[in-house]
Amino acid sequence: MKIVDAKVVVTSPGRNFVTLKLTTDEGLTGLGDATLNGRELAVVSYLADHVAPLLTGLDPHRIEDTWQSLYRGAYWRRGPVTMAAIAAVDVALWDIKAKAAGLPLYQLLGGASRERIGTYGHANGRDIPELLDSVRARLAEGYPAVRIQSGIPGLKAVYGVSDTDDTGAPVLHQQARPLVEDWDTAAYLRHVPAVFEAVRAEFGPELPLLHDSHHRLTPIQAARLGRDLEPYRPFWLEDCTPAENQEALRLVRRSTTTPLAVGEVFNTVYDYQALITEQLIDYVRSAVTHFGGVTPLRKLFDFAAQYQIKSAIHGPEDISPVGMAAAVHLDLAVHNFGIQEFSGHTPLTDEVFRHAYTFTDGHLHPGEAPGIGVELDEELAAAHPYAPAYLPVNRLHDGTVHDW
Ligand code: CS2
Numbered sequence: 001m002k003i004v005d006a007k008v009v010v011t012s013p014g015r016n017f018v019t020l021k022l023t024t025d026e027g028l029t030g031l032g033d034a035t036l037n038g039r040e041l042a043v044v045s046y047l048a049d050h051v052a053p054l055l056t057g058l059d060p061h062r063i064e065d066t067w068q069s070l071y072r073g074a075y076w077r078r079g080p081v082t083m084a085a086i087a088a089v090d091v092a093l094w095d096i097k098a099k100a101a102g103l104p105l106y107q108l109l110g111g112a113s114r115e116r117i118g119t120y121g122h123a124n125g126r127d128i129p130e131l132l133d134s135v136r137a138r139l140a141e142g143y144p145a146v147r148i149q150s151g152i153p154g155l156k157a158v159y160g161v162s163d164t165d166d167t168g169a170p171v172l173h174q175q176a177r178p179l180v181e182d183w184d185t186a187a188y189l190r191h192v193p194a195v196f197e198a199v200r201a202e203f204g205p206e207l208p209l210l211h212d213s214h215h216r217l218t219p220i221q222a223a224r225l226g227r228d229l230e231p232y233r234p235f236w237l238e239d240c241t242p243a244e245n246q247e248a249l250r251l252v253r254r255s256t257t258t259p260l261a262v263g264e265v266f267n268t269v270y271d272y273q274a275l276i277t278e279q280l281i282d283y284v285r286s287a288v289t290h291f292g293g294v295t296p297l298r299k300l301f302d303f304a305a306q307y308q309i310k311s312a313i314h315g316p317e318d319i320s321p322v323g324m325a326a327a328v329h330l331d332l333a334v335h336n337f338g339i340q341e342f343s344g345h346t347p348l349t350d351e352v353f354r355h356a357y358t359f360t361d362g363h364l365h366p367g368e369a370p371g372i373g374v375e376l377d378e379e380l381a382a383a384h385p386y387a388p389a390y391l392p393v394n395r396l397h398d399g400t401v402h403d404w
């Protein structure tokens with residue numbers, strides 16, 4: 001079998017998605033997600049201008065060899081653009097291989113290690129009463145675990161709150177300039193324990209509660225927050241410090257037993273080396289889409305397993321159903337599965353990307369369709385062309401830019 005066509009499809013059924021479609025001389029097709037939120041067209045160019053010409057004529061079964069040649073051959077390794085492009089090729093090749101075998105991808109990854117995949121959903125509120133309503137809504141939808149994000153008194157716009165509507169669905173800022181949010185760490189650190197206290201008082205001790213600090217704290221601030229949250233037994237504290245500095249987590253880890261989750265902006269295993277071998281974290285959070293695909297993410301999970309660290313694949317709305325499908329196959333197969341983030345997509349997005357994976361009673365299953373189980377409706381995709389959109393920026397009260 002040979003690859004005869006490599007096509008990059010950009011569509012915006014409410015938000016932008018970048019998809020690679022590979023076609024073989026036997027008529028089999030494979031899809032891969034290459035969506036890099038807010039910087040989409042850089043990956044489109046990487047794929048269309050530099051990768052697609054290398055793929056035609058290759059045997060699609062040679063996944064490892066193709067991965068290594070794209071990674072090593074570029075010389076300029078790592079980075080989100082490169083690794084999103086390689087991820088799309090990797091997933092499209094796994095899709096083809098599994099289709100050729102007539103099997104759902106998880107069977108090629110060792111088969112199912114569980115019956116279904118536990119998820120967490122997002123609950124957001126501008127204040128605590130609104131957050132409690134949002135938690136109630138997620139529980140009514142069946143979610144077994146909930147991430148709680150709340151507005152902070154005195155702040156106008158905060159990550160995870162200002163960009164979602166009352167149902168928890170993201171409101172997109174498809175405009176020429178980023179939305180400016182505002183930030184005050186002292187106010188945040190005072191407020192979050194009260195948020196956890198209110199949610200525990202309302203929903204009891206058993207509901208797994210997660211929280212995302214989105215890289216905004218210094219190590220000592222993160223240590224304080226981890227300690228203050230201990231009485232409420234969070235499932236995890238996510239991205240408490242800026243991701244570039246692995247050493248920051250040593251201090252946080254020494255100071256608190258609150259479990260730590262890290263990695264949605266990581267691209268390779270090298271970003272994790274100290275965190276895993278020193279056992280500084282509890283969950284690895286990379287997305288298939290941003291980590292170079294199923295091939296390296298499977299290796300990461302096997303590495304993490306040696307240190308009792310579990311998987312928790314990044315699953316926001318900006319991972320397309322193609323990336324989500326690949327994640328769900330991996331989730332079903334790996335032994336050290338932890339939890340899967342899942343917000344779902346809009347009905348229109350699910351129409352553009354018809355998928356076999358299902359979400360029932362708060363649990364995902366990849367389904368039994370051969371491959372990753374996603375079909376792209378190219379006509380519908382073309383009817384929703386690319387629309388520029390930016391992620392926000394965050395500023396302190398004096399105007400200084402801060403992590404958001
Ligand atoms: C996030 C994301 O899902 C998460 O935990 O932190 O919402 C992240 O902000 C987006 O994926 C950025 O594109």
Ligand code: MG
Nearest residue numbers: 212238239264
């Ligand atoms: Mg996050």
